[in-house]
Amino acid sequence: MPGGGRCPDCGSTELVEDSHYAQSQLVCSECGCVVSEGVLTTTFSDEGNLRAVTYSQSTGENEQVSRSKQRGLRRVRDLCRVLQLPPTFEDTAVAYYQQAYQHSGIRAARLQKKEVLVGCCVLITCRQHNWPLTMGTICTLLYADLDVFSGTYMQIVKLLGLDVPSLCLAELVKTYCSSFKLFQASPSVLAKYVEDKEKMLSRTLQLVELANETWLVTGRHPLPVITAAAFLAWQSLQPSDRLTCSLARFCKLANVDLPCPAASRLQELLAVLLRMAEQLAWLQVLKLDKRSVVKHIGDLLQHRHMLVRKAFRDGKVEMETQGKEGQGQGQGEEEAGNCSLDLPEKKRPASPALLLPPCMLKPPKRIHPTPPVSLVTGDEDISDSEIEQYLRTPQEIRDFQRAQAARQAATSVPNPP
Amino acid sequence: MEEEETYLELYLGQCAVQDDLALPRSTLFSPGVPYDVYIPNPSNPETAFNSHLEEVKETSGDFSSVDLSFLPDELTQENKDQTVIRSKHEIENCKTQSQDSRLPLSSEEDVRLGVNSSSLSHSQSHLYPGDADSVQPSPEKPNSNLLPLGSIAPMTPMTPVSECSKIVPQLQNIVSTVNLACKLDLKKIALHAKNAEYNPKRFAAVIMRIREPRTTALIFSSGKMVCTGAKSEEQSRLAARKYARVVQKLGFPARFLDFKIQNMVGSCDVRFSIRLEGLVLTHQQFSSYEPELFPGLIYRMVKPRIVLLIFVSGKVVLTGAKERSEIYEAFENIYPILKGFKKA
Numbered sequence: 001m002p003g004g005g006r007c008p009d010c011g012s013t014e015l016v017e018d019s020h021y022a023q024s025q026l027v028c029s030e031c032g033c034v035v036s037e038g039v040l041t042t043t044f045s046d047e048g049n050l051r052a053v054t055y056s057q058s059t060g061e062n063e064q065v066s067r068s069k070q071r072g073l074r075r076v077r078d079l080c081r082v083l084q085l086p087p088t089f090e091d092t093a094v095a096y097y098q099q100a101y102q103h104s105g106i107r108a109a110r111l112q113k114k115e116v117l118v119g120c121c122v123l124i125t126c127r128q129h130n131w132p133l134t135m136g137t138i139c140t141l142l143y144a145d146l147d148v149f150s151g152t153y154m155q156i157v158k159l160l161g162l163d164v165p166s167l168c169l170a171e172l173v174k175t176y177c178s179s180f181k182l183f184q185a186s187p188s189v190l191a192k193y194v195e196d197k198e199k200m201l202s203r204t205l206q207l208v209e210l211a212n213e214t215w216l217v218t219g220r221h222p223l224p225v226i227t228a229a230a231f232l233a234w235q236s237l238q239p240s241d242r243l244t245c246s247l248a249r250f251c252k253l254a255n256v257d258l259p260c261p262a263a264s265r266l267q268e269l270l271a272v273l274l275r276m277a278e279q280l281a282w283l284q285v286l287k288l289d290k291r292s293v294v295k296h297i298g299d300l301l302q303h304r305h306m307l308v309r310k311a312f313r314d315g316k317v318e319m320e321t322q323g324k325e326g327q328g329q330g331q332g333e334e335e336a337g338n339c340s341l342d343l344p345e346k347k348r349p350a351s352p353a354l355l356l357p358p359c360m361l362k363p364p365k366r367i368h369p370t371p372p373v374s375l376v377t378g379d380e381d382i383s384d385s386e387i388e389q390y391l392r393t394p395q396e397i398r399d400f401q402r403a404q405a406a407r408q409a410a411t412s413v414p415n416p417p
Numbered sequence: 418m419e420e421e422e423t424y425l426e427l428y429l430g431q432c433a434v435q436d437d438l439a440l441p442r443s444t445l446f447s448p449g450v451p452y453d454v455y456i457p458n459p460s461n462p463e464t465a466f467n468s469h470l471e472e473v474k475e476t477s478g479d480f481s482s483v484d485l486s487f488l489p490d491e492l493t494q495e496n497k498d499q500t501v502i503r504s505k506h507e508i509e510n511c512k513t514q515s516q517d518s519r520l521p522l523s524s525e526e527d528v529r530l531g532v533n534s535s536s537l538s539h540s541q542s543h544l545y546p547g548d549a550d551s552v553q554p555s556p557e558k559p560n561s562n563l564l565p566l567g568s569i570a571p572m573t574p575m576t577p578v579s580e581c582s583k584i585v586p587q588l589q590n591i592v593s594t595v596n597l598a599c600k601l602d603l604k605k606i607a608l609h610a611k612n613a614e615y616n617p618k619r620f621a622a623v624i625m626r627i628r629e630p631r632t633t634a635l636i637f638s639s640g641k642m643v644c645t646g647a648k649s650e651e652q653s654r655l656a657a658r659k660y661a662r663v664v665q666k667l668g669f670p671a672r673f674l675d676f677k678i679q680n681m682v683g684s685c686d687v688r689f690s691i692r693l694e695g696l697v698l699t700h701q702q703f704s705s706y707e708p709e710l711f712p713g714l715i716y717r718m719v720k721p722r723i724v725l726l727i728f729v730s731g732k733v734v735l736t737g738a739k740e741r742s743e744i745y746e747a748f749e750n751i752y753p754i755l756k757g758f759k760k761a
Contacts, residue, residue: 134709135709135710136709146710150707150710150711153707153710154705154710157705163701163702166694166697166698166706167708167709215690215729217708218692218693218694218708218729219693219708219712219713219728219729220708220712221708221709222708222709356690357690357729357730359728359729359730360690360730360731371587371648374648374649374651374652376630376649376651376652376655377651377655378650378651378652378653378654378655378658379654379655380655382655382658382659382662386629386659387659387662387663387666388666389611390610390611390612390627390663391609391610391611391663391666391667392608392609392610392611396611397608397609400608401608
């Protein structure tokens with residue numbers, strides 16, 4: 001960070017200011033060599049970082065702040081440093097933590113919740129600066145449960161009245177794909193699997209945009225979609241060598257966890273691509289399937305906007321033709337649309353599919369009958385016989401008590417004196 | 418000061434006269450028609466509406482000088498309905514009477530009456546579904562969702578009243594509480610009743626179920642009881658009475674006090690897909706959409722105070738209502754917003 005310094009051991013310029021107990025040091029982040037030690041901290045900052053300071057030199061700054069709050073603020077700073085966030089983020093996150101601590105509900109919360117609160121403050125800061133940090137990452141770093149994290153996060157957003165923007169998908173693609181270990185050859189990554197970072201990034205972005213447009217992203221966790229898109233992008237850049245590699249193997253190669261839903265996202269994305277391929281004249285004759293369509297992803301992406309428009313129609317029109325009750329305005333549009341679609345080809349393109357989220361395309365699991373309108377007034381007479389059906393007869397009570405006693409005896413027996 | 422008060426009394430006196438004349442016409446105030454309506458200058462509805470908005474801001478400071486003593490502070494359920502109906506008549510007739518309806522009174526009353534609207538609609542809840550259809554759409558009148566409870570909350574966009582959907586949310590669950598007003602021996606209840614389960618180590622209440630109406634009750638040793646699972650308010654009341662009878666038959670002097678519906682859950686389907694990302698962008702103050710945590714969007718409506726779970730498939734779950742009309746009203750409010758997101 002400070003300009004001009006070089007590590008004497010490895011020569012890198014990546015020097016980090018770190019504090020070892022009470023003494024500040026300039027350390028090389030590559031090899032760990034201590035470049036210099038010195039008074040680069042002040043008593044004030046030492047106290048802020050919970051460093052020991054002699055009483056006569058202390059500023060009294062932290063006397064008003066409780067230990068647990070100091071610990072929490074320290075944790076916020078540490079988390080920001082571990083995530084290598086820009087320095088301004090740290091101050092914002094600390095400010096949020098302090099703001100949260102003003103509420104009595106947070107002050108009295110358990111330590112587990114306070115720990116999770118640290119993550120929440122950092123997450124909110126990152127979201128507001130469009131820094132793509134996922135909740136999964138923070139939970140892994142904090143060893144926290146996602147349920148606990150989500151509860152605290154929703155509570156704190158409501159409590160502080162904050163406006164937290166959504167996760168920025170494009171940035172997440174860039175960060176996530178950059179973490180793949182596929183850009184350099186190594187003993188585990190064969191030469192034919194190595195890929196150029198820029199090409200893969202741009203193609204993955206295009207595939208993710210396509211997924212977003214065709215309803216595969218709304219309501220779903222973003223990461224598995226990106227994994228599936230990255231896999232398809234990587235395969236399509238050199239299909240001859242890579243078609244044999246499965247999604248699981250790809251993730252192992254790239255040294256990345258395979259999220260469970262990624263497989264089904266992959267199938268959905270391939271289905272979309274197949275539909276688009278049916279609209280291209282030179283691909284119709286090839287009778288593509290899920291494996292062979294990968295070879296043509298480049299072409300499909302090049303013309304994706306037009307292909308999506310042609311391959312899919314709004315649900316409105318299709319509902320009419322299928323006889324469902326729907327909005328009736330689409331009728332005229334459908335006629336016009338079909339006429340313009342009639343390209344001078346021997347084979348007509350496949351009839352447009354519905355552009356709907358997958359959950360709406362699957363048949364309903366069970367039919368929901370509308371319940372009959374009940375004429376209950378709430379003040380009807382309640383017959384005795386109806387109530388008595390819920391009561392035990394004296395004989396049944398005795399049997400039940402005997403059975404309970406027997407069970408108690410049985411469970412307490414395996415306890416040899 | 419005095420001048421203003423006498424002017425007010427004179428004005429209200431006029432209205433009272435009109436009140437008597439016009440009474441047969443407006444016996445029941447339809448909750449479907451927005452409360453904050455006043456007849457703007459017919460020649461120029463738009464500007465009149467805009468100036469009403471400005472006026473609301475201007476006159477918000479003047480309420481100290483206005484005498485609102487005819488509106489009681491603490492309204493009980495019975496008094497509420499009557500007082501509100503009465504004052505509504507006055508206002509309605511004042512508005513129909515005068516072209517110059519720029520009473521500083523009206524804007525605060527609207528806010529107050531907005532508070533009381535749910536109680537009013539409770540007394541006329543059985544009329545509500547019918548009323549929604551019979552409301553004459555009047556394009557120059559702003560929609561009721563334009564004036565939320567708190568003046569701090571930003572206003573939702575104006576939508577024409579004529580876009581009422583034909584969809585009626587179905588009630589799925591009603592939670593109610595009742596006080597049996599006697600101490601109960603839970604062990605005895607669990608022993609003598611077939612349909613009861615009691616695990617003191619897990620939970621400090623007896624869980625009892627009946628078949629008709631299909632509900633579950635939590636019965637506590639203090640005598641309080643929670644009844645869940647009914648599909649309508651009447652069914653919930655009947656079920657609670659049945660549980661109380663069971664407890665009575667077991668030998669306890671159970672009564673049936675303070676029956677209250679605590680929560681109502683409804684659901685429906687708008688039958689088109691919704692772009693949740695778009696909805697969270699335009700309605701940030703009300704929505705929360707975290708796909709990493711939950712696939713639906715959580716929309717916290719201010720008026721009425723209902724939480725809606727909106728899913729990409731178009732299914733909507735409405736919860737947090739104390740009355741049926743709140744669910745219907747919330748759905749009528751959200752439907753135009755969702756229609757705006759029908760196409761990508």
